[in-house]
Amino acid sequence: MTITVIGAGYVGLVTASVFAELGNKVFCVDIDEVKIANLKKGIVPFYEPSLGEYISRNINEKRLFFTNSYGQSVPKSQIVFICVGTPPKENGEANLTYLFSAVEEAAKNLKGYTLITIKSTIPIGFEDDLEALVKKYAKTKYEFASSPEFLREGTAISDSLHPDRIIIGTNSKKAEKMLLELHAPLPGERIICDMRSAQLIKYASNSFLAAKISFANALATICERTGADVTKVVQGVGADKRIGHSYLYPGVGYGGSCLPKDVLAFIAQTRNFDYDFELLRAVDAINNGQVASLVNKVRQSLNLTEKQGKNLAGVEIAVLGLAFKPNTDDMRDAPSIKIINSFQDLGAKVTAYDPKANEAAKKILPDIKYSDDLYEAISNKDLMVIVTEWPEFAEIDLEKAKKLLKKPVIVDGRNIFDAKKVRALGFSYTGVGR
Numbered sequence: 010m011t012i013t014v015i016g017a018g019y020v021g022l023v024t025a026s027v028f029a030e031l032g033n034k035v036f037c038v039d040i041d042e043v044k045i046a047n048l049k050k051g052i053v054p055f056y057e058p059s060l061g062e063y064i065s066r067n068i069n070e071k072r073l074f075f076t077n078s079y080g081q082s083v084p085k086s087q088i089v090f091i092c093v094g095t096p097p098k099e100n101g102e103a104n105l106t107y108l109f110s111a112v113e114e115a116a117k118n119l120k121g122y123t124l125i126t127i128k129s130t131i132p133i134g135f136e137d138d139l140e141a142l143v144k145k146y147a148k149t150k151y152e153f154a155s156s157p158e159f160l161r162e163g164t165a166i167s168d169s170l171h172p173d174r175i176i177i178g179t180n181s182k183k184a185e186k187m188l189l190e191l192h193a194p195l196p197g198e199r200i201i202c203d204m205r206s207a208q209l210i211k212y213a214s215n216s217f218l219a220a221k222i223s224f225a226n227a228l229a230t231i232c233e234r235t236g237a238d239v240t241k242v243v244q245g246v247g248a249d250k251r252i253g254h255s256y257l258y259p260g261v262g263y264g265g266s267c268l269p270k271d272v273l274a275f276i277a278q279t280r281n282f283d284y285d286f287e288l289l290r291a292v293d294a295i296n297n298g299q300v301a302s303l304v305n306k307v308r309q310s311l312n313l314t315e316k317q318g319k320n321l322a323g324v325e326i327a328v329l330g331l332a333f334k335p336n337t338d339d340m341r342d343a344p345s346i347k348i349i350n351s352f353q354d355l356g357a358k359v360t361a362y363d364p365k366a367n368e369a370a371k372k373i374l375p376d377i378k379y380s381d382d383l384y385e386a387i388s389n390k391d392l393m394v395i396v397t398e399w400p401e402f403a404e405i406d407l408e409k410a411k412k413l414l415k416k417p418v419i420v421d422g423r424n425i426f427d428a429k430k431v432r433a434l435g436f437s438y439t440g441v442g443r
């Protein structure tokens with residue numbers, strides 16, 4: 010098949026590469042000229058394991074093409090995937106400006122029957138507005154489908170090649186057949202439904218994952234007050250196959266470009282349908298509380314003098330990990346941003362180290378120091394704070410770290426260390442929920 014993927018971001022690039030890898034001819038369109046010029050040379054705009062190899066291979070095999078022109082790609086395509094961003098507005102609702110402009114441009118360039126498939130996460134009910142927009146411009150027959158994306162950054166290619174499920178939301182038999190055929194080489198359960206149900210599946214899935222994380226964080230708080238160990242509690246709870254271990258872990262709270270925005274957008278949408286999703290409001294509130302909780306732990310672990318009070322003036326903090334999770338350099342809604350802002354508000358000086366996200370973070374957190382070396386980052390600091398669970402942090406030489414730090418203090422926001430072992434080495438150690 011010949012397909013066009015609109016939006017060369019995380020979802021668009023992975024979708025385009027995987028469909029090209031499966032033997033289709035794929036055009037990937039973006040309005041960003043620099044991004045497209047770089048992609049033509051095989052330069053990927055962000056860090057995502059093995060994505061670069063997939064892009065280069067498929068460019069060389071002449072199955073994957075990058076362009077800024079809708080006119081060069083959409084008329085030749087049987088399916089057009091919309092993969093542009095739907096970031097949050099101030100009030101939590103999804104900003105659909107990019108979506109409407111992408112769909113309008115696509116509509117103007119349709120030639121012959123085309124299936125417009127929405128992969129972006131869009132609120133329930135907006136398919137009617139999109140349909141009206143396309144009707145205004147299209148001079149040809151078209152149909153709509155919704156096929157939400159579930160990839161996780163850091164494992165995006167593998168997730169797309171081995172999906173748990175493929176959602177095909179459409180009321181057209183022809184569209185259903187085309188999408189089934191396109192996805193035929195991929196494993197996973199096929200769920201055929203209407204567009205609204207497809208969109209709801211996406212919001213409900215992300216909200217449920219966020220709820221599992223907030224549940225684990227609430228358990229961690231109870232463990233801290235009762236002396237129980239949350240790592241054992243979630244191990245025991247998650248061993249029940251009905252519950253499962255995945256996403257049932259405490260930390261500094263969920264972040265990234267999806268969970269926070271989708272939880273807020275789902276709350277906002279359900280309000281429009283006259284339902285107050287109290288459960289999700291609590292999920293969001295617990296998540297926000299994790300930052301304050303970590304900052305409190307830093308204060309407590311430093312045994313601040315009466316004179317210092319709650320202030321962190323003069324305290325030098327090494328923050329290890331900036332990206333919202335390991336194996337990505339994505340800083341969108343990363344918990345590190347709020348955490349570092351809080352440290353700075355209290356007067357602390359921050360030096361940060363992330364194996365991949367230092368450059369991306371500089372644009373968002375310009376007033377802190379960055380180090381390209383983990384040991385240099387912790388050298389002469391009052392304590393080190395683990396914010397992202399990069400595997401290399403768990404391998405840190407703790408004897409060396411103890412000599413380099415001014416004080417042997419660790420606040421571990423991700424429970425990457427064995428608390429007993431670290432304390433036996435003479436560290437003051439504070440984890441989450443133990």
Ligand SMILES: NC(=O)c1ccc[n+]([C@@H]2O[C@H](COP(=O)([O-])OP(=O)(O)OC[C@H]3O[C@@H](n4cnc5c(N)ncnc54)[C@H](O)[C@@H]3O)[C@@H](O)[C@H]2O)c1
Nearest residue numbers: 016017018019020039040093094095107110111129130158
């Ligand atoms: N990132 C994820 O892990 C993930 C996972 C599942 C679903 N999603 C959803 O997928 C959608 C895309 O997310 P993303 O992270 O890939 O976004 P992104 O911000 O990484 O990429 C969006 C791209 O769209 C381009 N764009 C904007 N307007 C355009 C237009 N009119 N025409 C052509 N290109 C245009 C931008 O230049 C950008 O390159 C969102 O709705 C998101 O919620 C994201």
